[in-house]
Amino acid sequence: MKQPILILIIGTLIYSCGSNGQNSAVEKAKQIQSAIKPGTIATAAGEFNMKAKIDGKTWEAASMVNPGSAGRIVGYYNNDYIGLPYSKTDLVAGKKIVINEDNAVDLFLNDGCLWTNPKGEIEITKADGNSAEGKFFFTITCSSKNKIIEVKEGLFRILITK
DSSP, rough: HHHHHHHHHHHHHHHHHHHTTTHHHHHHHHHHHHHHHHTSSGGGGGGSEEEEEEEEEEEEOEEEEHHHHHHHEEEEEEEEEEEHHHHHOGGOTTTEEESSSSOOEEEESSSSSOEEEEEEEEEEEESSEEEEEEEEEEEETTTTTTTTEEEEEEEEEEOOOO
């Protein structure tokens, strides 16, 4: 985890809020720090990022797992996460990856649902051998609650590890 960048962010928040906003800036910084899962990389570093709209609500990962070690592109915010399939051979600009039961996504929203029947697509928008970026969308079903969730406007950025 890149602590110096997080400290810089905290310092910037405190400085930009002035003495009257200092308490709110410190609280915001604590929220950011608590949302970072152990063993992950803070998205504030700019090298890793994931965001999407889940049922119309903005969701943004506070941290991500290194996909080279996890075998997935996974973004976390507190206990919620989105996981996408990962293969170095798929990281080619313009490549589209179909999301289905055989090439599934993970979604965990701490709501008691077991999510199944994913349908959607991932498109690699940029890849240069060192990093990759893409966009994604999918729907997924909670069979126990007979509910379908739509995840759209998804974006990610990862570093490609050797």
